[in-house]
Structures are given as C-alpha cells and as structure tokens.
Amino acid sequence: MAIEFRKGHGTENDFVLLPDPDGDLDLTGARVRALCDRGRGLGADGVLRVIRTKALPDAPEGIDGDVWFMDYRNADGSLAEMCGNGVRVFARHLSDQGLVDGPVFPVGTRAGLRPATVHPDGQVTVDMGPVRRTGRSETTVTGRTYPGLGIDVGNPHLACVTDDVPTLDLTTQPDFDRAVFPNGVNLEFVQPLGADEVRMRVHERGVGETRSCGTGTVAAAAAALAAQDRTTGTVTVHVPGGTVTVEITGTGSTLTGPAAFVAHGELDQAWWDAQV
Numbered sequence: 001m002a003i004e005f006r007k008g009h010g011t012e013n014d015f016v017l018l019p020d021p022d023g024d025l026d027l028t029g030a031r032v033r034a035l036c037d038r039g040r041g042l043g044a045d046g047v048l049r050v051i052r053t054k055a056l057p058d059a060p061e062g063i064d065g066d067v068w069f070m071d072y073r074n075a076d077g078s079l080a081e082m083c084g085n086g087v088r089v090f091a092r093h094l095s096d097q098g099l100v101d102g103p104v105f106p107v108g109t110r111a112g113l114r115p116a117t118v119h120p121d122g123q124v125t126v127d128m129g130p131v132r133r134t135g136r137s138e139t140t141v142t143g144r145t146y147p148g149l150g151i152d153v154g155n156p157h158l159a160c161v162t163d164d165v166p167t168l169d170l171t172t173q174p175d176f177d178r179a180v181f182p183n184g185v186n187l188e189f190v191q192p193l194g195a196d197e198v199r200m201r202v203h204e205r206g207v208g209e210t211r212s213c214g215t216g217t218v219a220a221a222a223a224a225l226a227a228q229d230r231t232t233g234t235v236t237v238h239v240p241g242g243t244v245t246v247e248i249t250g251t252g253s254t255l256t257g258p259a260a261f262v263a264h265g266e267l268d269q270a271w272w273d274a275q276v
C-alpha cells in the first residue's frame with residue numbers, strides 16, 4: 001500500500017501530514033525523526049497523522065469515534081497534547097480533501113476537541129480553549145535569566161516579556177525549572193510593539209527554535225496582556241514566519257492565521273521500511 005504524504009505549514013511552522021484514516025501505519029518515533037530530518041527525510045517541525053479517533057488506541061475519552069484526530073508528534077518523536085499551527089493546517093487539509101461537511105468542524109487532539117473554521121480566504125480560526133495561568137517561573141538563555149508566566153493551553157508554555165527578542169541566541173536548549181515543568185516546556189520570548197501587538201520567538205519542546213508556534217502565540221498574548229494587568233484582549237502576534245491574531249476572552253481563546261500546502265506525494269517504501 002502506498003504511503004501518501006502532504007507537506008504544509010502555518011506561518012512556516014512546517015509539518016508532514018500522513019493520511020491514515022484506519023490507523024494502519026506503524027508510526028514509530030524513529031520514523032517521525034527520519035521524516036522530520038531536513039537532511040535524510042522530508043524535513044519538518046512535526047508530523048500530523050490524519051486518523052479517525054476510533055482508530056487511535058490512546059485517544060482521549062469523550063471524542064466521538066468518527067471525528068478526525070490530529071495525532072501530533074514533535075520532530076524528536078515525542079507526543080504533544082496540542083499544536084495550534086498544526087490544527088490550522090490539519091483543518092485545511094480536511095476541508096480541501098472533502099473529508100468534512102462545511103467550513104466549521106471539530107478536530108480531535110490529545111488536549112480535547114478544538115473546533116476549527118476554514119474561511120473563504122484560506123485563513124483558519126481555531127477555538128484554542130481556556131488559557132490557564134500556572135504561575136511565575138524563569139528560563140536562562142546564554143547566561144541571562146528571563147522571568148515569565150506559565151501558561152497551559154493544553155500543552156505547557158513559559159512566556160517571557162523582554163526587549164531583546166531579535167538578538168536572542170536560541171540555538172541551544174534554554175534552562176528551565178524541571179520541578180515546575182517536569183514534562184518539558186515551550187519557551188516564548190515576547191516583545192511588546194504596542195498595547196495589542198507583539199513580536200515573538202519560540203524554543204519549542206521536542207523541536208528547538210521554530211519559525212512559529214500557534215499555542216505559543218496564545219501564551220505570548222496572555223503574557224503581554226498580563227504585563228498590562230489585563231486578562232482579555234485581541235493581540236496581533238508577529239513571528240519569524242508570519243503573523244497571527246489571538247483573541248483571549250474570560251472563558252477561552254481563538255487563534256486565526258494562514259495554512260498553506262507546498263507538496264504531496266508518496267514515501268519510498270524501502271526508505272520507510274528502513275526507518276525502524
């Protein structure tokens with residue numbers, strides 16, 4: 001059976017999509033790492049397996065079996081609960097391929113259901129759920145310590161407001177408090193450009209520095225608002241790969257931004273078989 005793929009990105013946070021409705025693929029960590037490797041594979045920040053919830057043995061309870069599930073893996077092969085840019089790309093894939101009825105539909109994730117809306121201009125809005133503020137912590141990058149706000153939007157973040165975002169060296173893993181984040185953390189560095197506009201860079205758990213992180217932009221918006229003693233608002237977030245809009249209300253949040261596709265094809269079976 002041919003193993004099909006599609007390659008896409010959301011503000012240059014890029015993914016390999018693997019259509020696998022019935023869960024036939026043996027998607028090992030080694031295969032994810034190989035697919036994401038920019039030298040020996042297709043190259044990506046993560047893999048999105050497109051699978052029906054009922055075909056995924058470890059799917060969270062409470063999601064209807066017929067709902068399409070975004071089985072997300074980081075480039076290092078680890079699982080993550082959520083991926084905001086990934087949901088946008090995943091939703092556009094479902095819509096483009098006629099796998100859903102209409103422009104509004106739910107997407108299953110390990111963080112629960114995330115309703116998505118595909119707009120006529122190709123932009124996608126994702127209901128990102130509640131923004132949970134988990135307390136203050138800090139991270140250290142090349143000897144400088146940055147205080148930040150812990151944010152949980154299904155996956156863990158530490159968002160640090162600072163003025164040196166353009167010059168940060170994020171090529172190595174910044175230090176963080178493993179007692180506070182025992183499962184690792186995504187680290188956002190957030191520079192306010194105005195009351196409702198920020199620039200952000202991110203070091204993603206399981207990947208490294210990426211050109212965007214959708215859940216990270218929600219965390220960045222929450223931290224920028226908190227720095228102004230606000231808990232709600234609409235924030236424009238500029239990342240190296242583009243721009244998204246985050247709205248945070250008293251009960252939830254949304255993320256709106258682009259989703260693009262660059263290629264599709266078939267994996268070489270011998271290459272796949274060799275990645276064990």
Ligand SMILES: N[C@@H](CCC[C@H](N)C(=O)O)C(=O)O
Binds near residue numbers: 013046081155204205
């Ligand atoms: N790029 C993603 C987040 C992917 C998961 C993250 N690295 C984690 O381990 O939590 C996004 O767009 O949200």
